[in-house]
Amino acid sequence: MEGSFEKIYELGKVSQRKLVAFGEELGRVLTGGETILLYGEIGAGKTTFVRGLASGLEVPEALVRSPTFNIVNTYPGRLDLIHVDLYRIHCEEEIVDLALEDLLDDNTVMAIEWPEKYSKYVTGNSLQIHIEHVSEEERDVVLMVRDREMDLKLSILNLVSNR
Numbered sequence: 001m002e003g004s005f006e007k008i009y010e011l012g013k014v015s016q017r018k019l020v021a022f023g024e025e026l027g028r029v030l031t032g033g034e035t036i037l038l039y040g041e042i043g044a045g046k047t048t049f050v051r052g053l054a055s056g057l058e059v060p061e062a063l064v065r066s067p068t069f070n071i072v073n074t075y076p077g078r079l080d081l082i083h084v085d086l087y088r089i090h091c092e093e094e095i096v097d098l099a100l101e102d103l104l105d106d107n108t109v110m111a112i113e114w115p116e117k118y119s120k121y122v123t124g125n126s127l128q129i130h131i132e133h134v135s136e137e138e139r140d141v142v143l144m145v146r147d148r149e150m151d152l153k154l155s156i157l158n159l160v161s162n163r
């Protein structure tokens with residue numbers, strides 16, 4: 001169904017303000033059922049991005065914390081935001097036990113930090129965001145998309161198309 005479609009968008013060097021603004025823009029166009037996979041080392045800006053995403057989903061930003069201690073936090077919004085942090089997950093069984101796919105429906109969006117161990121289980125509409133530290137203030141951001149529906153959503157975002 002998804003065939004071999006794959007597109008890569010390089011956002012280049014991005015300030016914190018811009019990363020949050022991108023999250024917000026993306027949050028506004030999501031329609032439910034999407035999974036956002038956030039790749040990047042400690043301190044890259046994954047949670048920072050999720051704060052922007054939350055705001056675009058009309059989730060009170062103050063609710064968004066680093067979910068490391070809970071692994072999964074759900075925040076209510078226009079669409080509920082399920083914020084997952086798999087940093088402390090070490091084996092396959094733990095991933096399976098979380099049953100993340102059961103949490104996702106048409107009224108939710110899932111954002112996953114440290115998604116390496118989960119990515120093969122992702123079904124449906126998803127977006128990979130790779131954030132890399134380039135300097136104190138700047139991050140290199142690359143988007144990878146494998147389905148057309150998500151690509152269509154990205155194509156209407158200012159921060160993706162007008163660089």
Ligand SMILES: Nc1ncnc2c1ncn2[C@@H]1O[C@H](COP(=O)(O)OP(=O)(O)OP(=O)(O)O)[C@@H](O)[C@H]1O
Nearest residue numbers: 014015016019042043044045046047048137138139
């Ligand atoms: N351009 C930028 N984009 C994102 N964060 C930035 C940027 N410049 C500086 N920062 C700072 O980098 C830190 C990013 O922290 P954040 O908690 O978002 O990282 P993380 O990727 O979620 O880390 P962890 O793996 O520990 O959860 C924040 O303190 C933020 O203020």
Ligand SMILES: [Mg+2]
Nearest residue numbers: 046047066113
């Ligand atoms: Mg984090």
